Amino acid sequence: MARFGMVIDTRKCVGCMDCVVACQTENDVPVGYARDWITTEVRGEFPNLTMQIRSERCNHCDNPPCVYCCPTGASHVSDLGGIVKVNASRCIGCKACVAACPYGARFIHPKGYADKCTFCDHRVKDGKDPACVSVCPTHCMVFGDLDDPASEVSRLLRTRKWHTLLPEAGTRPRVFYLT
Amino acid sequence: MIEITTTRHNPLVDPHLAVWSWEIPLYLFVGGVVAGLMILGGVALLRLARGEDPRGYFSLHAPLSAFMLLNLGMLALFLDLAHKLYVWAVYLTFEPASPMSWGSWVLLLVYPLLLVSALIRLPEAWPWLAQRVPALVRASDVLLASAKTLHLLAWLNVVLGVALGIYTGILLSTMVARPLWNQSILGPLFLVSGLSAGAAALHVLASLLPPQRPAPQGLIGGAIGALVQPLGPQPPEKATADALVRADVGFLVVELLMLGLLLIGLVTATASHAAAFDLLTTGRYAFAFWGVLVVLGICVPLALQALELAHRIPHTVVPAVLVLVGGFTLRWLMVNAGQMSQIVQSAAR
Numbered sequence: 001m002a003r004f005g006m007v008i009d010t011r012k013c014v015g016c017m018d019c020v021v022a023c024q025t026e027n028d029v030p031v032g033y034a035r036d037w038i039t040t041e042v043r044g045e046f047p048n049l050t051m052q053i054r055s056e057r058c059n060h061c062d063n064p065p066c067v068y069c070c071p072t073g074a075s076h077v078s079d080l081g082g083i084v085k086v087n088a089s090r091c092i093g094c095k096a097c098v099a100a101c102p103y104g105a106r107f108i109h110p111k112g113y114a115d116k117c118t119f120c121d122h123r124v125k126d127g128k129d130p131a132c133v134s135v136c137p138t139h140c141m142v143f144g145d146l147d148d149p150a151s152e153v154s155r156l157l158r159t160r161k162w163h164t165l166l167p168e169a170g171t172r173p174r175v176f177y178l179t
Numbered sequence: 180m181i182e183i184t185t186t187r188h189n190p191l192v193d194p195h196l197a198v199w200s201w202e203i204p205l206y207l208f209v210g211g212v213v214a215g216l217m218i219l220g221g222v223a224l225l226r227l228a229r230g231e232d233p234r235g236y237f238s239l240h241a242p243l244s245a246f247m248l249l250n251l252g253m254l255a256l257f258l259d260l261a262h263k264l265y266v267w268a269v270y271l272t273f274e275p276a277s278p279m280s281w282g283s284w285v286l287l288l289v290y291p292l293l294l295v296s297a298l299i300r301l302p303e304a305w306p307w308l309a310q311r312v313p314a315l316v317r318a319s320d321v322l323l324a325s326a327k328t329l330h331l332l333a334w335l336n337v338v339l340g341v342a343l344g345i346y347t348g349i350l351l352s353t354m355v356a357r358p359l360w361n362q363s364i365l366g367p368l369f370l371v372s373g374l375s376a377g378a379a380a381l382h383v384l385a386s387l388l389p390p391q392r393p394a395p396q397g398l399i400g401g402a403i404g405a406l407v408q409p410l411g412p413q414p415p416e417k418a419t420a421d422a423l424v425r426a427d428v429g430f431l432v433v434e435l436l437m438l439g440l441l442l443i444g445l446v447t448a449t450a451s452h453a454a455a456f457d458l459l460t461t462g463r464y465a466f467a468f469w470g471v472l473v474v475l476g477i478c479v480p481l482a483l484q485a486l487e488l489a490h491r492i493p494h495t496v497v498p499a500v501l502v503l504v505g506g507f508t509l510r511w512l513m514v515n516a517g518q519m520s521q522i523v524q525s526a527a528r
Contacts, residue, residue: 017186037187045180056187065355071279072268090268093261095198096279098191102356102522107189108198112262166522168449169355 003062004081004119005146005174006133007153007162008055012140015040015053019132019141023057026120026131030110035117036132052179055132055141058105058117059165059173060084066097066106066114075114081145082174083121088113102169119143146174181524196357196518202259207347207510208376209252211369212503214344215377216245217289219426220296221336228329236415237381237423239300242336244384244406246293253286278350285342292339296332299323304405307397344370351517359455359520360513362444368437369509375430376506378423379480382499420494424484427502431481438473455520464516467508476505 015038023029023036036057043050064084067075074090075097077083086097086106091113098106098114109115120130124143128134133141144153156162157176164173191198220241227235260266270287274280302309302316309316322328348369351360384407388395395404445456459468480498487494 020186033189034187037185039183039185039187042182043180056185065353068276069279069350069353071274071277071283073272073274074268088262089265090271091262092265092268093263094259094279095191095261096277096350098198099196099518100354100356104187104189104192104196107192108261112260113265166524168451168525169522171355 001079001147002081002145003147003174004060004083004124004143005153005176006057006119006130007142007144007156007176007178009140009142009156009160009178010052010054011178012138013053013055014138015055016137018135018137019055022131022135023117023120026123027118029115033107033109033115035115052177054177055136056103056105056165057132057175058084058101059103059171059175060117060119062172062174063170065100065102065169065171069096069100071096078121080121080125081119083119083124084116085118085121086114086116088115102166102171103173195521199259199514199518202255204507204511204514206252206255206259207369207514208507209248209255210347211344211373211506211510212376212380213245213249213252213289213373214340214370215373215375216241216248216380217293217336217340217343217377218374219377219381219423220245221333221340224296224299224329224333224336228326228333232419234415235300236419239297239304240384240406241377241381242293242296243301244380246290246297247406248380249286249289249293278346278353282343282346282350285339285346289339289343292332292335295322296336299329299332301405305401307401341370344373351513356522357455357517357520358449358451358522359445359459359517361452362441364437364441364444365513368434368441371430371434371437372506372509375427375434375502378427378430379499379502379506381423382427383496383503386496386499421488424488424494427499428481428484428488431477431484431502435473435477435481438477449523450525451521451523454523455516458516458520459512462516464512467512472505472508472512475501476508477502480505 017038020034020036027035029035036055039054039056041052060083067077067084071094072090072092074087076085076087078085093108093112095108098108106114106116123130129143133143142152142156144151146153148154156178160178162176162178164176187193220238223235223238223241226232227238269283273284298315298318299322302319345366348366352363352365354360387407395401442456445452458464480501483498486492
């Protein structure tokens with residue numbers, strides 16, 4: 001089985017928010033909500049500052065706390081590349097998964113169920129990239145199978161320096177940021 | 180320095196988590212009281228079965244008031260759900276990794292158990308109902324006649340009471356994302372707090388009707404009497420009442436120790452846990468924590484009850500009310516401060 005992941009080159013990302021708009025259009029994300037977003041992080045002390053711009057979303061963790069805490073099995077790991085998904089018709093809206101996610105990647109959809117990034121699995125099924133990846137004007141995002149050593153994501157992770165978000169949470173994220 | 184700006188502004192998630200409002204603290208509190216009542220009611224049933232307390236004080240109004248309170252808690256829980264029409268989905272599966280799934284199934288078992296436990300003495304305490312539904316009297320007679328059944332019911336009350344009292348704390352403690360909750364002591368702390376609140380609830384309920392008055396009759400009066408009187412108009416003998424106060428003193432001492440362990444656990448763990456410690460003890464929740472929970476909710480009732488037991492001051496309902504205030508404050512604090520608590524990013528990368 002494939003293990004889908006995403007690699008995002010922070011040296012290329014300019015924070016244009018095309019990925020955010022593409023996601024909202026593709027997935028009919030309600031106004032005022034976001035499945036992906038842009039984070040700008042400045043580190044250091046003036047004048048020695050570094051800035052990183054990141055396109056963030058659900059990390060589709062290998063060790064997903066949102067799935068473990070779900071009382072109905074609505075939050076689950078999909079057979080399609082281990083994508084972490086929510087089955088809306090099983091979700092009771094208890095919000096435990098929203099609280100359990102250290103990345104704040106989930107929200108309660110106005111219709112009542114927990115919602116989040118799906119890696120556009122409806123597109124991935126057809127062999128396409130997620131909407132955010134396909135529209136990126138700087139091509140800073142790459143989607144693929146982390147278990148396939150020949151994939152572009154695997155190659156980038158072998159050859160470039162990278163980090164994940166909040167590794168101290170122990171969730172083993174599958175969205176990697178190249179530095 | 181790390182400065183983060185984000186374009187995300189999802190409701191109830193940003194700028195900090197606020198998914199749980201008043202409903203969850205209320206449910207956690209009521210669930211804790213119900214758990215405490217079940218354990219104390221189980222002990223009362225055991226004493227009845229063993230003939231140690233032939234009148235079986237508290238063996239009725241503990242399960243009956245627990246049943247009524249549980250309805251309130253379940254209502255709060257239901258109101259909290261955002262996808263209410265799908266609530267049945269909880270009972271289509273059992274998810275062993277989810278404390279909430281465990282809790283849902285425990286609650287399903289608690290309901291009939293509390294009803295059967297209350298039935299043991301209900302006809303005696305509520306004659307109006309007994310006259311109209313003779314089957315209740317027969318069921319009560321069958322239950323009372325068998326010490327084995329009483330023993331079984333008593334132990335079921337204790338075991339399911341412990342499960343109900345501890346699961347809410349375990350639920351919160353499994354969330355790594357919230358360092359304030361991520362402490363294994365939280366389950367036992369909630370259980371002990373539930374026990375002290377349960378004992379306090381019995382005390383408060385028993386003082387709602389003046390003692391020595393004839394038991395209220397009829398549909399409404401009889402129901403109220405069964406719900407709040409230890410068993411009929413006669414108050415329990417002093418030894419039984421004192422035992423309840425003594426037990427509450429013990430629960431409060433253990434609760435205080437566990438709170439201390441919680442703080443030690445936080446301050447000696449990671450930077451994220453240390454930040455949660457600051458949030459609770461010196462941050463915006465410090466007054467609620469020290470002033471309301473520790474002093475007003477634990478230390479003051481502890482001192483008052485110790486003085487009552489030493490016959491220095493008369494018995495009043497004040498310490499019991501304070502214990503209930505402290506019990507609710509613990510849940511309110513944990514839910515609200517916990518939602519603000521988050522993992523602190525490491526400065527190095």
